Structures are given as structure tokens and as C-alpha cells.
Amino acid sequence: MPKVTVNDLKLIRERTLPTLCLASCKEGAKITMHMGTCGVAAGAVPVMEALKDELSIAGRDDIRVVVSACGGMCSSEPNVTVELQGQAPVVYQHMDASRMRQVFRRHVLRGEVQTAFALMRQAAFGSQGGGK
């Protein structure tokens, strides 16, 4: 790997930023698994296994799964964030394997936000505060 220059950094940013933002991707859905220590301790691993199982049953190749870290509210872990193309990302709380299956089948596949498990809705990626 050659050393990157400042210009390369800009190219990487230009190349990667759209992939973080679902609106500029071809995928239909992005599922973020919050797997920091607090999430894992609260049971995120079986949630991940249930998701993998559902994904293989659904056989969809346009759903992206991202592993990230703690979303900040540890008492609501395990958290899973579901973003559908053109819709605000929804953060789910207190997830377990069964809830994951329901969120996957009803929200990811059918577009019904499962308000009973939802913690909050986020603004679209990158538009929230912080930094510049």
C-alpha cells in the first residue's frame, strides 16, 4: 500500500462518504448493529445471529449490515438501527433475537416501523450536529 497524501485523503473521503449515506447507495436497507462492550454484555450477539439467520432466509443481497459501537444510551442496549432507502433511520432498543426477527420481517422487508420497540428516529446520515 503506497503512502497516502493529503490529496488521497480527499479522494478517500469523496469515495467513502456516499457509501455511509444510504441515499446515495443502491442498497435498499442498512442495518447497524451496535456492538460495543455494553451492547455485547446486554445480549447483542444472539441478536446478530438472529439477523444473520433472517438474512439467509430472505436471500436479499441489497441489505447492508454494519457493525458499529455503542450508540450512547447503554440502558437501552442492545440497540439496532434500521435505515430504509428514503426514510429516517430508526433506533430500536432492548433487542433480543425475537424482536430482531420481527423488526427484520416487518420493518426491513415490509416497511412498517415497529414503534413498540423504537427508541428514537435519527436525522439522515451526516446532518446531525457535531464537528462542523
Add this chain to the structure above:
Amino acid sequence: MSAHRKTVTVCSCPGCTQRGAAAVREALEHAVVTHELGGQVEVLAGDCGGLCGIGPVIQVPGEGVIYQGLKAQDAAKIVKEHLAGGAPIERLRYAGPGAPESVPLESEHPFTKDQLFWVMRNKGLIDPEQIDEYIARDGYFGLAKALTGMTPERIVEEVLASGLRGRGGAGFPTGMKWKFAAGSQSDVKYVLCNADEGDPGAFMDRSVLEADPHSVIEGMIIAARAIGAREGYIYCRTEYPLAIHRLNVAIAAARDYGLLGTDILGTGFDFDLEIYEGAGAFVCGEETALMASIEGRRGMPRPRPPFPAHQGLWKKPSILNNVETLANIAQIILNGGAWYAALGTEKSKGTKVFALSGKVKNIGLVEVPMGTSLRSIVYDIGGGVPNKKKFKAVQLGGPSGGCVPEAHLDTVVDYEEIAKVGAIMGSGGMIVMDETTCMVDMARYFMDFIQDESCGKCTPCREGTRRMLEILQAICAGKGELEDIEKLEALSEVIRESSLCGLGQTGPNPVLSTLRYFRDEYEAHIREKRCPAKRCTALLEFRVDAALCKKCGLCFKACPSKAIAWERKQPAVIDTAKCVKCMSCFEVCPASSIF
């Protein structure tokens, strides 16, 4: 066409099965027989339509009725009232998905609306193991600016102008530290990151390292440029395996891109770092002990001066900054010191991350602008004390800090203001306590921690904290004497005055601050042999108030030592000879009749 009039389906998917679908189906089939509906109602395996989160789910497809979250005992009711009686049970029905708009936006949610994410700007948004995602969020552009457009002196000036102060707790201006180290003449200098987060109740650094490891690495490279260092260490405790794993991935990726190593970004600047895994001694968070530990010696503090900025690791000029401090640096360089200094109070700038925990509804990481009141953090962001209990105090700064009672809850987040009420900003641990917390017991817990973690170098700290613990244990056991409070105060004074490092100098703080605000609790323990919070079990004699007793028998069922006599419609009676004071009955009593 089936001869049956109605079909009921029971979902058999993994989710519903896990939640007990088989038992529901069995109960349903049984109830159909007992209600003599065998010829009319057919029970089949079916599907839940993905509603297994509140499974098990059964459906009456012909009528579009979906029941969820059923228990076996619900089956008979459904058969009787719905299938035989024709009236669906509304309470058990799936109400359909709610309106997405009913879910609060992050900008409206009580937990997040008053927070400002600077240090935690990438939390949960990027994959911490993908360096490109960090770069996409302006990562390493602070470094690019510092290396290509700024002299080392300019970097130090910018950090000084930001007013950033050490987030490890002491609050020393970061820019000053850097300036001293930059001014030291030496061919070798070191940049160190303190990730030895050891306070009970603190998890800010762990979360930052797990969510955004590159922000710390970037801060370290900029610091190295500012003081002229070429090597660095991250001192992280072994108890943080995920943080260490993600740091290792991040360091490898940064090396791959040449962001660590030689000729960084083609500017001719060299810097590399490695992780040193500490074994978890609390004292190793102290800077000179941390350096001794990296050098392979026993982690013990040494007298200062010489300060690390002149003689630090391997007697070379070194700077040691906390994880959160370093995570601020790239933003300060990118946006300017003035941008950072515009937020906060007169002497405390920017934001502070707290680990909010204890008796509070919303537990988690909280990042607020300096100047936010503690009341706002506990009540607005934290959602207040759960279970209708009364707030008692909030402990700031862990075992080195102090508690802030209700009367001072309007104190704002600011190094000096918090010190005025007898606590410290600390690294950010914030433990909320309610009326069921005994402050003497709390002080005993922290003193136990301190005497355990004392390295033993200074006699007052090694022996004094042990004696203080013994006195506190005696008070909690009902063997306290009136002069104990004076003894605690005298010992505290000696330990504070004559200990070398922060551990001993601040160790008595929990005792002093609880004595300051909750002296009456100490006196109740000593004079009346009574624990007002009902935590010190040696002082409690459990008995049931027959007038309040609801005769429910919950205490009888909870008691592990068969010390409670109870019969239906009779108040419970506790046999104190058999009672092991485990508090099980106290905790389950719905009428608060046991004390």
C-alpha cells in the same frame, strides 16, 4: 373445503417457538376439546407474519384477528370468549404498527436533545474498524492541516487558545503541558495516552476507544508534531479487550496508509505508536506510575519535579493526555481554538463526556457543553430517579471525588464550580444515588477500593486508608464510637497532606464529602445504631408491621432461610433468630411493611 367453521393458526417460527408457542398450542387444543368445539374449530400450525418479537402469535385468519404475547393460560380465555362467545379479546390483540411519527426524533428525545456530540461525533455512525469511514467524516484532515499548514508552535498556540483542559480529571491546561514539553531539549520525546480508566462507574474512555479509535490516534500524532516526538504509547488496561482489539485494527490501518510510520502524508514527519497493556492497577492512572509501568517496573508514583514534560518516560520529555482530551484535538485544529473556546464557561471550555449510571432512568454516555447544570444531566437527560424513589446525591469523580447533594444540584459542569461544592470534575464518572443508598456504606465501599489500590509507597496512604476502612466498617456494623468521626477527619487530613500522588491526596474525599453533607447519617449509625437508608444490615432488625401487611405472602416465598411464618389471610411474622438479613423480604414487600 373444511367442515370446520373456524381455523386458528399458531405460529411455529423460531421466534415464537422460543417464546413458548408449543405450550400455547397445546393449551389451545385442550381448551377446544373442553369447550366441545372439536367439530367447529381447527387448530393449525401457521405463521406470525414476522410478529415474533412479541410472540407467541396466534391468528384467526378468517376474521383478521392477531393475538400476540400469549401465555398458555390465555388460550382458554380466547377459546371461551372469542371462539365460543364471538367476542375477540382486545387486550391481547396486536394493535398494528404505530405511526412512525410517534417515535421521537433524536433532536427531540429527552436523552439526546440537550447533548452536543463533539468527542462522540462518530459514535455508532461509523464502523470503527474501517479507516475510510473515519476519513469520510473528516478524519485525519486535522492532522493534514497540522502537518502541512502549521508549525509546531502554531499547533500549541491553537490548543492553548481553545482552553482545552485535561479530561482525566485534574484539569491542567493541555496547551501548557504541550508547551512545556515542546520547550524541553531532547532528541527523543514521547506522547502517551492514558486509557487506564479505573474509577468504579466510569466507562467514557472505553466507549470512545471502541466507537472511534482513530480520533485518539489522530490526536496523538498531532501532539507528537507539536512537541517533536517520534514515538508514543497508548496505556490501556487489559480489562478492555474490545477497545484494545479495535485500537490494534486502527493502528494497523493507519500504518497501511502511512498515517503512522515514516514520512507521514509525505511531509517528512515520522511517528509511530504501540499499545501497552496495563494490568489494571488503579494507581497506574497516575502519570509517573504509568510511565514506570511502561518501563517494566512496578507501577509506583515518584516525586515531581522533575515533571514528565522535562523527564518522563525513560527520563525523556513526555506528555500524557487522557483519551477524551486527545479525541478533542483534531476538531480543535480543524475548526480553530477560538471555535472551541466559544463554548463553555469562563475557565472550562468545550464539552465534557460523563458516564451516567446508578439510580437513574437513562444510563449511558452523556456529552454536554461545559456550563450545563448537574440537575439538567440527572433529571432532563438521565430522566430522574426511577421507582418513585427520592434523589439523594450524585457522586462525581469516583473514589477521588465527592458527592453533590440535592441542595447543590444546580452547580454547573465547570472544574472550579464543582470543586467549590467539594467534588471534582474527575474523568467523568457520575453515579446517581437515591434514598436507599447509605452514605456511610458508600464511603466504606470507596475506602475499601482505595486501600486495596494504594501502591503502598507512602505510609499514610497505605496504613491510613486501612485504618479509615476499619473505622467505617465498625460504624456500619454498629460498633462505631462518637470519637470515630473526629478520627476519620484527622486521618483524612494527614493522608491528604502527606501522600505523594493523587491517589492518597484525594482518597479521603468520599469520606470528607459525605461527612460534609450527610454527617447526620454517620451520627445515626453511631449514636442510635440506626441506618437511615436501611442498607447496613447489622443495624437492622427485620420485623413486619401487621397494620401495613397486605398478607400477600410474597415475603414468605422470598425468604431463603424459612424465617417467615405466614398463612393465608394472616400477617407475616419474622423469626429474628432464623433471619439472615438478606433483605429479600424487604425488597419484595409491596406495602413497605417490613423494616
